[in-house]
Amino acid sequence: MTPDVSRETPALPERWGFALPALERYERRLATVGLEWGLIGPREVDRLWNRHIVNSALIETVIAEGADVIDVGSGAGLPGIPLALVRPDLHVILLEPLLRRSTFLEETVAELGLEDRVTVVRGRAEDRPVPPARIVTARAVAALDKLLGWCWPLVAPGGQLVALKGERAEQEVEQAAAKLKKLGLTATIRRVADTTAVLISKQ
Numbered sequence: 001m002t003p004d005v006s007r008e009t010p011a012l013p014e015r016w017g018f019a020l021p022a023l024e025r026y027e028r029r030l031a032t033v034g035l036e037w038g039l040i041g042p043r044e045v046d047r048l049w050n051r052h053i054v055n056s057a058l059i060e061t062v063i064a065e066g067a068d069v070i071d072v073g074s075g076a077g078l079p080g081i082p083l084a085l086v087r088p089d090l091h092v093i094l095l096e097p098l099l100r101r102s103t104f105l106e107e108t109v110a111e112l113g114l115e116d117r118v119t120v121v122r123g124r125a126e127d128r129p130v131p132p133a134r135i136v137t138a139r140a141v142a143a144l145d146k147l148l149g150w151c152w153p154l155v156a157p158g159g160q161l162v163a164l165k166g167e168r169a170e171q172e173v174e175q176a177a178a179k180l181k182k183l184g185l186t187a188t189i190r191r192v193a194d195t196t197a198v199l200i201s202k203q
């Protein structure tokens with residue numbers, strides 16, 4: 001049975017109008033199959049839209065036109081799937097090591113008709129299973145210090161790591177200070193809707 005995912009729809013950017021049916025379809029899939037498969041906790045169902053889907057899609061504001069994206073540790077597809085839905089110019093790889101999650105992702109990509117520009121790869125970031133991309137995103141995967149070690153080789157020259165960090169952004173940047181210094185990098189903290197992104201650019 002499809003649960004009632006009643007919610008208040010926040011004012012979405014007008015430019016996303018075309019993507020609304022697909023975003024809602026993804027929300028329903030998370031609330032049904034995602035919940036059944038244990039990828040989404042029961043307490044998350046009521047806040048899928050605002051906290052997970054809209055916040056994920058809003059990182060599009062920091063992503064350049066036509067970029068290729070690797071979403072490291074995509075889980076049930078966050079932020080990679082909402083991002084791909086609102087930005088048809090992007091090519092996205094959803095990188096996820098766990099079988100159940102990567103199976104869910106493959107089925108979701110097919111259901112949403114995204115196969116031509118969204119690819120699921122089962123693997124770990126540190127094994128570099130895919131070539132570097134201009135943008136590497138990660139949300140709730142690991143502390144910035146560890147994430148840098150895993151993800152930095154996946155960022156192409158001229159590209160950027162976009163780590164969604166929420167409340168802990170500043171603290172994690174401080175904790176990663178030694179590694180950032182060693183690599184000669186500067187992290188920029190940017191508020192994006194209700195969350196906070198840490199942006200690190202590669203020369």
Ligand SMILES: C[S@@+](CC[C@H](N)C(=O)[O-])C[C@H]1O[C@@H](n2cnc3c(N)ncnc32)[C@H](O)[C@@H]1O
Pocket residue numbers: 072073074075076077078079095096097098101123124125126138139140141150
């Ligand atoms: C807490 S979940 C977050 C999932 C999703 N990004 C989100 O925001 O809902 C962390 C995910 O990172 C994946 N993961 C853990 N270590 C990883 C690694 N070394 N490389 C790639 N993914 C990894 C896990 O399998 C898991 O799906």
